[in-house]
Amino acid sequence: MHNTVGLYLHIPFCDAKCVYCDFYSAPADPDTKAAYTAALCRELERWVREGQLQFDTVYLGGGTPTLLGDDNLKTLLAAVLPHTASNAEITCEANPASALESTLRVLADGGVNRVSFGLQSCHANELAALGRRHTAADFSKAVHAANTVGIARISADVMLGIPQQTHQSLEQTLQFVLSHPIQHVSAYLLKLEDGTPLAKSPPPLPDEDTVCDLYLHTCDTLRSAGLQRYEISNFAVSGQESRHNLRYWQCREYLGLGPAAHSFLNGRRFYLPRDLQAFVTAPQYTDDGAGGDTEEKMMLGLRLADGIDRRMLPDPAAAERLCKGGLLASDGNRIWLTDRGALVSNAVITDLICS
Numbered sequence: 001m002h003n004t005v006g007l008y009l010h011i012p013f014c015d016a017k018c019v020y021c022d023f024y025s026a027p028a029d030p031d032t033k034a035a036y037t038a039a040l041c042r043e044l045e046r047w048v049r050e051g052q053l054q055f056d057t058v059y060l061g062g063g064t065p066t067l068l069g070d071d072n073l074k075t076l077l078a079a080v081l082p083h084t085a086s087n088a089e090i091t092c093e094a095n096p097a098s099a100l101e102s103t104l105r106v107l108a109d110g111g112v113n114r115v116s117f118g119l120q121s122c123h124a125n126e127l128a129a130l131g132r133r134h135t136a137a138d139f140s141k142a143v144h145a146a147n148t149v150g151i152a153r154i155s156a157d158v159m160l161g162i163p164q165q166t167h168q169s170l171e172q173t174l175q176f177v178l179s180h181p182i183q184h185v186s187a188y189l190l191k192l193e194d195g196t197p198l199a200k201s202p203p204p205l206p207d208e209d210t211v212c213d214l215y216l217h218t219c220d221t222l223r224s225a226g227l228q229r230y231e232i233s234n235f236a237v238s239g240q241e242s243r244h245n246l247r248y249w250q251c252r253e254y255l256g257l258g259p260a261a262h263s264f265l266n267g268r269r270f271y272l273p274r275d276l277q278a279f280v281t282a283p284q285y286t287d288d289g290a291g292g293d294t295e296e297k298m299m300l301g302l303r304l305a306d307g308i309d310r311r312m313l314p315d316p317a318a319a320e321r322l323c324k325g326g327l328l329a330s331d332g333n334r335i336w337l338t339d340r341g342a343l344v345s346n347a348v349i350t351d352l353i354c355s
Contacts, residue, residue, distance in 0.1 A: 002054035008059050008256040009065075013033060013064060034072060039280040056243075058084060058088060058090040060093060065092050073107065080110075090113055093116045096139040097132075113153060115146050115151050116157065152181075155242070158188075161189050163204065165214070184236040186234050215342075219342075230305045250300070250301070250304075253266075270288050272286070294312060302345070307336025318352050326341070327348050
């Protein structure tokens with residue numbers, strides 16, 4: 001009997017780091033990429049053999065997974081595909097500047113049926129402020145190339161509250177995205193992460209009220225175009241939600257491989273250190289405690305538009321108060337965050353859990 005779980009593969013390679021990014025990534029030479037691919041395949045086979053694992057969602061994230069190189073991607077996907085369910089969702093992140101048609105064809109031939117392009121903005125000045133090297137035209141070419149090779153499920157990342165962004169420039173970015181065959185949008189608020197160049201020397205940014213308006217406008221615009229908010233930062237046409245990311249928020253199990261990757265298997269959470277060489281030579285996992293208790297299910301479930309069962313609440317009176325304040329909504333059986341509640345989700349969730 002197979003244990004069906006998700007699989008996350010971290011590809012920690014980038015040509016250069018964006019000024020806002022704190023994910024584990026670095027440049028690498030061809031030999032390092034080949035050695036890393038071999039290590040991923042070895043570790044994957046070990047986990048499959050020992051845990052009798054099968055994967056119904058697979059996600060290649062980074063970094064920039066397409067920078068692994070076509071031959072390495074073929075090798076990795078060939079190792080993954082025999083252990084996937086027949087209807088598996090297999091997603092690969094891609095930078096529009098580097099996702100050439102040949103690489104997208106390798107992905108499609110290897111089983112990838114969903115791609116996530118990091119657009120962030122369609123404006124050259126905003127992209128430059130973020131340290132992004134692609135253009136709006138690159139994004140259009142990448143979307144067309146994905147469709148050409150048969151990858152029809154496409155997601156776009158958009159960033160809110162970034163340097164030089166205005167209500168008008170965001171509206172232009174959203175309309176640019178919607179002019180393409182896109183079924184999924186991830187719209188993230190910029191966060192100044194400690195240690196990143198942007199946090200060390202922050203440029204002028206939209207104020208808090210403006211950022212809130214930008215988020216609410218994004219919700220309204222995408223909803224009007226048929227993309228419903230199904231999680232705080234994620235919008236999709238019905239049926240096009242990211243099955244892999246839903247697994248995280250629904251507190252379902254997954255294996256993460258690669259430096260900095262996290263896992264949740266057999267009721268335990270664990271992770272690998274942010275050390276590529278250590279992973280290549282001898283992967284060592286660090287236990288991160290038990291997972292999946294009621295409090296964690298509440299915290300993750302409240303991120304979703306479906307919300308949670310009211311019976312999970314320690315104090316239903318807190319939910320009533322937040323509903324009256326417009327931060328939560330309810331149908332009597334379930335509660336969920338409104339768009340305004342999503343903006344202050346951490347505070348709302350803490351209030352509900354700690355009441």
